[in-house]
Amino acid sequence: MKIPFVDLHAQYLSIRPEIDNAIAEVIANTAFIGGQFVRKFESDFSSLLGVEHTVSCANGTDSLYIMLRMLGIGVGDEVVTVANSWISSSETIGQTGALPVFVDVTSDYYSIDENLFEAAITERTKAAVIVHLQGQPCEMQTIKEICDRRGITLLEDCAQSHLTEYKGQTVGTFGFAASFSFYPGKNLGAYGDAGCIVTNDAAFADKCRMFANHGALLKHQHKIEGINSRLDGLQAAILSAKMPYLNEWTQSRISNADLYNTHLKGIEEIILPIVRPDCKHTFHLYVIRVKNREKLSHYLKANGIDTAVHYPLALPNQECYKSRNLHGKFPVATELQNEILSLPMYPELTESQIEYIADKIRSFYK
Numbered sequence: 441m442k443i444p445f446v447d448l449h450a451q452y453l454s455i456r457p458e459i460d461n462a463i464a465e466v467i468a469n470t471a472f473i474g475g476q477f478v479r480k481f482e483s484d485f486s487s488l489l490g491v492e493h494t495v496s497c498a499n500g501t502d503s504l505y506i507m508l509r510m511l512g513i514g515v516g517d518e519v520v521t522v523a524n525s526w527i528s529s530s531e532t533i534g535q536t537g538a539l540p541v542f543v544d545v546t547s548d549y550y551s552i553d554e555n556l557f558e559a560a561i562t563e564r565t566k567a568a569v570i571v572h573l574q575g576q577p578c579e580m581q582t583i584k585e586i587c588d589r590r591g592i593t594l595l596e597d598c599a600q601s602h603l604t605e606y607k608g609q610t611v612g613t614f615g616f617a618a619s620f621s622f623y624p625g626k627n628l629g630a631y632g633d634a635g636c637i638v639t640n641d642a643a644f645a646d647k648c649r650m651f652a653n654h655g656a657l658l659k660h661q662h663k664i665e666g667i668n669s670r671l672d673g674l675q676a677a678i679l680s681a682k683m684p685y686l687n688e689w690t691q692s693r694i695s696n697a698d699l700y701n702t703h704l705k706g707i708e709e710i711i712l713p714i715v716r717p718d719c720k721h722t723f724h725l726y727v728i729r730v731k732n733r734e735k736l737s738h739y740l741k742a743n744g745i746d747t748a749v750h751y752p753l754a755l756p757n758q759e760c761y762k763s764r765n766l767h768g769k770f771p772v773a774t775e776l777q778n779e780i781l782s783l784p785m786y787p788e789l790t791e792s793q794i795e796y797i798a799d800k801i802r803s804f805y806k
């Protein structure tokens with residue numbers, strides 16, 4: 441049996457008429473950049489999340505950069521973020537001229553350690569970019585309390601956590617603003633690059649919209665120098681067409697995670713993912729922890745099963761931060777980078793595929 445890591449074609453086939461119609465409509469209206477489809481997507485996404493404003497942009501990395509810049513963050517400032525994430529979370533902090541200050545993760549939930557968070561804050565700290573990695577929410581009660589008390593602007597990177605909930609509240613609504621990515625493989629994915637910022641602050645939304653549009657809200661009226669970061673009509677229409685299915689797809693991911701848990705139970709050599717109590721983990725990734733990861737992933741590959749690692753090198757251990765001598769300071773993230781393994785995860789994965797994967801893992805350890 442061949443099992444890809446994600447199967448975007450299976451999802452397309454399941455809603456083909458809607459997608460094909462959406463694309464045809466954009467072409468018929470030649471609404472390629474901006475226009476009605478982009479505006480509709482923004483209002484659809486605001487409703488989905490229960491926020492006031494969605495500002496679309498070219499990708500999830502830009503949305504982080506735009507938020508940070510429009511908060512006025514720059515040279516001399518520090519922004520706290522997490523040691524295990526995709527590089528966008530920290531590189532966008534550096535791009536503003538500010539210093540990304542890393543916090544280690546916890547070994548149970550793999551997200552930012554809320555007990556180490558406050559110690560990373562200095563008088564230079566302006567904001568925190570926390571990441572709900574894999575679809576698991578961070579410990580928001582503690583983090584929000586610390587940010588409020590210390591006067592730190594809380595930003596959420598929700599690229600892997602569409603519809604994730606912390607104690608009944610959807611992530612992306614805890615901080616001052618949040619960033620989403622709609623990269624094709626994300627839980628809500630476009631057919632190319634796409635991203636957005638969400639916030640309840642109208643003035644901030646306008647600022648972000650202006651910066652993403654060459655510093656102009658009105659044509660040829662450039663109030664500041666901005667960047668060109670826009671969502672195109674095709675991506676917007678595809679995202680709007682997919683959005684009604686997101687809840688159902690999220691439920692399928694959760695069911696698939698339950699099936700993995702059931703079928704992988706009792707294999708002593710692996711640690712299964714756990715969900716923070718009273719929270720909704722949306723399983724962008726299903727990550728197990730093993731001691732001999734390379735051997736296992738090669739064995740699975742030989743049996744037709746694709747796996748991945750998110751991520752094989754924690755951010756502070758990357759070459760781009762070498763001059764900061766961060767080695768050894770993030771023991772949990774560093775241990776995890778050698779042990780985590782992401783198994784195939786997508787809504788259309790079937791129980792027989794999951795059983796096959798679990799059987800192969802079991803036979804590897806026999």
Ligand SMILES: *Cc1c(COP(=O)(O)O)cnc(C)c1O
Pocket residue numbers: 499500501502525526528529571597599600621622623633634635
């Ligand atoms: C995917 C991702 C991003 C960046 O999104 P792009 O749309 O690829 O630019 C940022 N942060 C995290 C945690 C991500 O997984």
